[in-house]
Amino acid sequence: MTLSEELILHQKINLPYRYTAGTVTETFLEGLTERTIRGTRCAACGHFSVPARPFCPVCSEHTSSTEDVEPLGHLESWTETPHESGSRVFALIRIADADNVALHLVDADPNTLEEGMALEPQWTPDPEAEITAIRAWRPIRET
Amino acid sequence: MGRAAAVVAVGPTDHASRRLDVSIPEMVREAVDRCLASKDLSFGQIDAIVIGNMELFEGINLPELWMATAIGAAGKPMYKLNNGGTVGASVAVAADHLVSSGLYDTVLGIGYEKQSEGETQSAITTVGDPAWERAVMAGAIGNFAVMASTYVAASGVTPEQAAQVAVKSRRNACRNPHAHLCRPDITVEQVLASRVLAEPVRLLDMCPSSDGACAIVVAAEGRAEQVTPRPAWFAATATAHDTQFMGDSPQRLARMRSLIAASDRVYAKAGIRDPRQDLDVAEIYEPATYAELAMYENLRLCDWGEGGALIDEGVTEIDGEIPVNPSGGVLATNPVGATALIRVAEAALQVMHEAGDHQIADADIALATGYGGNAWTEALILRGGRP
Numbered sequence: 001m002t003l004s005e006e007l008i009l010h011q012k013i014n015l016p017y018r019y020t021a022g023t024v025t026e027t028f029l030e031g032l033t034e035r036t037i038r039g040t041r042c043a044a045c046g047h048f049s050v051p052a053r054p055f056c057p058v059c060s061e062h063t064s065s066t067e068d069v070e071p072l073g074h075l076e077s078w079t080e081t082p083h084e085s086g087s088r089v090f091a092l093i094r095i096a097d098a099d100n101v102a103l104h105l106v107d108a109d110p111n112t113l114e115e116g117m118a119l120e121p122q123w124t125p126d127p128e129a130e131i132t133a134i135r136a137w138r139p140i141r142e143t
Numbered sequence: 144m145g146r147a148a149a150v151v152a153v154g155p156t157d158h159a160s161r162r163l164d165v166s167i168p169e170m171v172r173e174a175v176d177r178c179l180a181s182k183d184l185s186f187g188q189i190d191a192i193v194i195g196n197m198e199l200f201e202g203i204n205l206p207e208l209w210m211a212t213a214i215g216a217a218g219k220p221m222y223k224l225n226n227g228g229t230v231g232a233s234v235a236v237a238a239d240h241l242v243s244s245g246l247y248d249t250v251l252g253i254g255y256e257k258q259s260e261g262e263t264q265s266a267i268t269t270v271g272d273p274a275w276e277r278a279v280m281a282g283a284i285g286n287f288a289v290m291a292s293t294y295v296a297a298s299g300v301t302p303e304q305a306a307q308v309a310v311k312s313r314r315n316a317c318r319n320p321h322a323h324l325c326r327p328d329i330t331v332e333q334v335l336a337s338r339v340l341a342e343p344v345r346l347l348d349m350c351p352s353s354d355g356a357c358a359i360v361v362a363a364e365g366r367a368e369q370v371t372p373r374p375a376w377f378a379a380t381a382t383a384h385d386t387q388f389m390g391d392s393p394q395r396l397a398r399m400r401s402l403i404a405a406s407d408r409v410y411a412k413a414g415i416r417d418p419r420q421d422l423d424v425a426e427i428y429e430p431a432t433y434a435e436l437a438m439y440e441n442l443r444l445c446d447w448g449e450g451g452a453l454i455d456e457g458v459t460e461i462d463g464e465i466p467v468n469p470s471g472g473v474l475a476t477n478p479v480g481a482t483a484l485i486r487v488a489e490a491a492l493q494v495m496h497e498a499g500d501h502q503i504a505d506a507d508i509a510l511a512t513g514y515g516g517n518a519w520t521e522a523l524i525l526r527g528g529r530p
């Protein structure tokens with residue numbers, strides 16, 4: 001026996017959450033409001049992470065102080081996802097001289113992208129303390 | 144080391160995109176009934192239950208609470224796990240630990256998911272780092288495609304080689320009456336003509352979304368041989384974690400750190416030096432064609448960069464040197480909370496010599512893996528015959 005579609009219960013529950021950024025991430029997010037990107041260097045092993053994060057991703061030590069970095073990215077890897085409102089490019093970007101990379105969006109024709117290409121952040125007009133303050137990254141045009 | 148434990152019974156459900164004929168408890172009961180009936184077992188012989196799924200996929204909190212009477216758990220110890228794609232394999236590992244430790248003689252393990260009843264892609268986005276990745280991630284497929292691009296660049300695998308994995312899976316699935324996607328006539332050309340979900344991943348490169356469940360019974364040495372003449376003994380199990388933050392391991396598909404750690408550990412424990420030669424069959428958790436090719440390399444079935452050559456040469460076909468996913472694998476059947484347990488169940492059936500039309504002749508030693516977005520791996524070696 002197969003039940004009819006009418007007997008499927010449709011429910012929608014509104015379930016909002018809050019997330020406390022914590023000390024290091026708060027410093028990082030506040031930097032974004034001033035169009036500044038910050039990283040953290042591990043005192044124990046020297047690993048440099050951008051974005052700034054409270055624990056070293058390699059050796060798990062606490063990190064405490066953040067460093068401002070050059071707002072320059074290099075394209076590591078990317079994918080194009082078709083979407084009704086036009087395709088979007090999701091990419092792994094190495095920011096400044098970080099030892100890790102970060103997932104973000106790239107605003108460019110995917111056919112023009114190359115591995116290692118230099119990128120710059122495209123800030124929203126009035127950046128807020130969230131990662132979407134950087135709308136996307138775009139290739140730096142040679143002048 | 145505790146005492147030896149073995150899988151002695153296996154029960155899969157039927158699978159479909161939407162199982163409109165059953166509720167979640169009814170679907171789970173289907174797996175449990177088939178599992179117990181296969182070896183003439185009853186609820187009275189079960190000492191404890193381990194159950195797992197992805198709660199956010201169906202939006203039902205603490206599902207074990209309203210599942211208890213449906214699976215004979217009322218009044219018994221029941222342990223719930225909820226750890227992503229790996230959860231089914233974690234259920235099997237936990238059942239092994241509970242039995243081999245001496246706590247219980249006979250444990251029922253269950254994994255399930257009714258993916259049609261929730262919003263999987265939205266739910267998966269909640270695993271992203273809230274401060275950075277959640278706002279810029281593209282669900283499971285987009286994130287996976289970023290990793291696949293990196294693997295393609297590192298290994299040089301081609302879309303044609305990935306498509307051959309899709310063909311192998313859906314053809315093998317036709318031998319498995321419980322698989323979701325059986326396509327006997329599928330061709331490489333059809334896979335290459337399917338629509339792009341996110342470069343380089345096409346629709347037929349990706350696992351489906353299934354409704355289904357799986358159950359196993361794990362029993363202690365002494366008890367196991369009474370239940371079935373050829374139990375599937377746990378020779379080795381290992382669990383390894385890694386970071387969820389994508390950018391910490393940009394080579395995450397080309398070099399799968401948690402898979403390497405877990406598989407190296409079970410190989411060492413089970414005395415496997417050359418996996419390609421020493422294993423009779425592998426049932427691995429491959430979320431997509433590109434992942435299966437990468438896993439060949441990470442599991443040391445071939446050298447780095449040789450994953451594509453392995454499928455070209457037919458080494459992993461059902462009649463090949465080391466058959467991978469004779470059941471059809473995840474590419475054919477994917478009820479997430481059950482998916483990794485199905486890998487363990489299939490590995491068990493292989494070494495129990497009960498795998499029917501997808502049986503690998505004389506299989507004695509099998510590998511099973513569970514995959515949680517690269518951030519978590521379970522690896523298990525099951526052996527037939529003596530513990």
Ligand SMILES: [Zn+2]
Nearest residue numbers: 042045056059
């Ligand atoms: Zn460190």
